[in-house]
Amino acid sequence: MSGSQAEEDRRVAIFDDRPFFERALVYGCRHGIIDAERLQHIRNDAPKGMVQIAEYFGTQYLRANIEEARSRMVNLVSLYLEDRSGGDLARAARSLRDNSFLSHSRGGSEMLKRLWAMPEDSSHGLLSRQSQKDFLAVWSLRTLVAYREGLAQRQKYQSTISAGLWFAEQLGVRPSELSTIAAESVIRSALLVRLSGSKLKTMPSLGEFASMLENLRRRGRPARRRSALDDLWPDLPQPHHEPAERELRKFLAEDLPCIVDASLALGKLVRDLEPLYFLREFDAAESGQLLVAASREWQRMTAGKTDDSSLLTVFVCVAAGLPGKPALTRSEARKLLRQARRDGLQREPVLAFIRSFAPGAMQDDLAALWIEFFPEASSYLLDASDDTLSAALEFLDENCVLHPDRRAAAARK
Numbered sequence: 001m002s003g004s005q006a007e008e009d010r011r012v013a014i015f016d017d018r019p020f021f022e023r024a025l026v027y028g029c030r031h032g033i034i035d036a037e038r039l040q041h042i043r044n045d046a047p048k049g050m051v052q053i054a055e056y057f058g059t060q061y062l063r064a065n066i067e068e069a070r071s072r073m074v075n076l077v078s079l080y081l082e083d084r085s086g087g088d089l090a091r092a093a094r095s096l097r098d099n100s101f102l103s104h105s106r107g108g109s110e111m112l113k114r115l116w117a118m119p120e121d122s123s124h125g126l127l128s129r130q131s132q133k134d135f136l137a138v139w140s141l142r143t144l145v146a147y148r149e150g151l152a153q154r155q156k157y158q159s160t161i162s163a164g165l166w167f168a169e170q171l172g173v174r175p176s177e178l179s180t181i182a183a184e185s186v187i188r189s190a191l192l193v194r195l196s197g198s199k200l201k202t203m204p205s206l207g208e209f210a211s212m213l214e215n216l217r218r219r220g221r222p223a224r225r226r227s228a229l230d231d232l233w234p235d236l237p238q239p240h241h242e243p244a245e246r247e248l249r250k251f252l253a254e255d256l257p258c259i260v261d262a263s264l265a266l267g268k269l270v271r272d273l274e275p276l277y278f279l280r281e282f283d284a285a286e287s288g289q290l291l292v293a294a295s296r297e298w299q300r301m302t303a304g305k306t307d308d309s310s311l312l313t314v315f316v317c318v319a320a321g322l323p324g325k326p327a328l329t330r331s332e333a334r335k336l337l338r339q340a341r342r343d344g345l346q347r348e349p350v351l352a353f354i355r356s357f358a359p360g361a362m363q364d365d366l367a368a369l370w371i372e373f374f375p376e377a378s379s380y381l382l383d384a385s386d387d388t389l390s391a392a393l394e395f396l397d398e399n400c401v402l403h404p405d406r407r408a409a410a411a412r413k
Contacts (some may be wrong), residue, residue, distance in 0.1 A: 045102050123161075124179065206280075312370075313325065315350045315353075320340040
């Protein structure tokens, strides 16, 4: 057959919605590839295959099971033929001529069994999965397109798991410790160790995780060269590059902007990001490390101030979605008021900030102070009729800490 004729047949096949097996069989008969003897063999084998499939999924004695078995068998043969032939009807017809009909049905079944055996998500050592019988019941009626999409997805899961196991081994984690753990979290933790400049030779604990985030925040965004995968893990085997690159892109695009955002409290950052990473088990020592980190954050935002006016200034900043400061200039106060009137004044973020960072002995009193202060503050600071902000600024001056702007103070001198 000429190349042009084969191409024409392929184009025609695209618009033919009959099962691929049927198209290949008709093509083979029309073009003399499949003779009467081979056709009779197929007719003899088909009922045997239908009974075998009907018995596997139910019983051979119910007509409905036999009809469904016929559909499954034709689809299994079609899956195998179309996949092996690449959609070439002549090649598929020759396969029907040279091999038994039942071998094609088994071939389709084996394709699906191999698909079933592949991971159905990126968790290593998944403890339960859909039974093979239930899986075959669904997939034996699906198209080759669906099969190939499923295969590509499961191959992606497999490569991610393999990469996760490699990174785990480099940082001293045994595969048995990763049961049901998403491989992406393992990869992301390994990347964070290198990105943060940590000297750790193991996966981070929760306290070490918080310290690494704090270090990254202090250092700012790494240079492009320092965040390249080849520089972070130069010995990474090539098959693991794609899943590692994928997680690195996610880290740079999604995690890093939050990490370097100084307005986001470290405790909240740790809580938000921790589920995305694989960390060593929490123990009593971790509590002390986290308390130290929280204490540093509290000292940084309050500048060591303990009077109510300074702390309420910090709280109002946090409630308005701004970095906490124990004192504001009048221009900063105006900016805060404009933002609060645009975006609102939020009570809960301040309570979360207190729970995350305030010394334990102070938390109840500070929460009570804020809860009592919040309604009156909202009334004054969000009052739209105060279009010059004068009443709101007076309220802040009475309850918080406001300093004159430097330029205004210099002018008065």
